[in-house]
Amino acid sequence: MRWSKKENGATCSPLDLEIQDIHAYCSFLQDTKSHAPATVNRRIQALRKFYDFTIQKGWTLANPAEGVSLLDEVASQRSRHLTTADVTRLLAAVRQGGSRWVDRDWAIVQTLLGAGLKLGELTQLQVTDVHLEAQPPYLEVCGALSEPARTIPLNGDVSDALCTYLSSRRAAPEVDVLFLNRDGNPLSTRSVQRLLHRYAREAGLDGLTTQALRYVYATKVYESSGDLRTVADLLGHRHLATTVRYLRPGTLHTEQPPAMDARDGDTADTPVEF
DSSP: OEEEOOSOOEOOTTTTHHHHHHHHHHHHHIIIIIHHHHHHHHHHHHHHHHHHHHTTSSSOOTTTTSSSSSOOOOHHHHHHHHHHHHHHHHHHHHSOOTTTHHHHHHHHHHHHHHHOHHHHHHHHBBGEEEOSSSSSSEEEEEOOOTSEEEEEEEHHHHHHHHHHHHHHHHOOTTTOOOSTTTSBBBBOOOHHHHHHHHHHHHHHHOOOHHHHHHHHHHHHHHHHOHHHHHHHHHHOOOOOHHHHHHOTTSSSSSSOOOOOOOOSSSOOOSSSOO
16 A cells, blocks of 8 residues: 655545545536436445545544435435426526526527536537538537437527527637537536536526426427337437336336337437427
């Protein structure tokens, strides 16, 4: 075990982390890996036990996971099944929040709701990925290494929100990313999480994540199409079993779903209305 010196002269271990590192890890598990609250809680508890062990061995000086609260599984599950009224309250919170970045924030929330993007996909969108002149308007989304690229048709609310935002977008030199921070540079995933959490608190939806808005989109697509393959294509899923997890109990039709990886259906060519 190699040791190093902090600026104040205290000895520390390479294993030393701070509470914000554990919070960032939990956000990654929720928003990027789509893990359930119970799974995240098990990871937190495992980290607590691990750091208790390292303290006993003298390898670390503190347990950064001890100060991280377990997720409210009831609240998190409720946010996974947002009602139309919940979505209305969230949108009202954005409109009434008084932020100088309201056009950007409105476009972000509308895009999450109306295109079902993952958090990383949202922050990686380029201006050239937005095609508002087409009929219907659409986004081009580059999937992760294991996921296909896809085209997502946009409804009027998303198109209008993006059009308004683009008219006021001011980018730093050579920055082509769609959503920007106040300096004109790419908006980080952490910043998107923070702005959504702020609006969610104002709407009385504590525990809301960007993933919850992806669930809303998945459910709406299935309700309008009745086809799991369509939902899978628009979400970028390779396996239908993954898509099923996005649909709340009672949403799926009673008939047996098609076999995994069946790709014989056409994708939807009309946007989902909310």
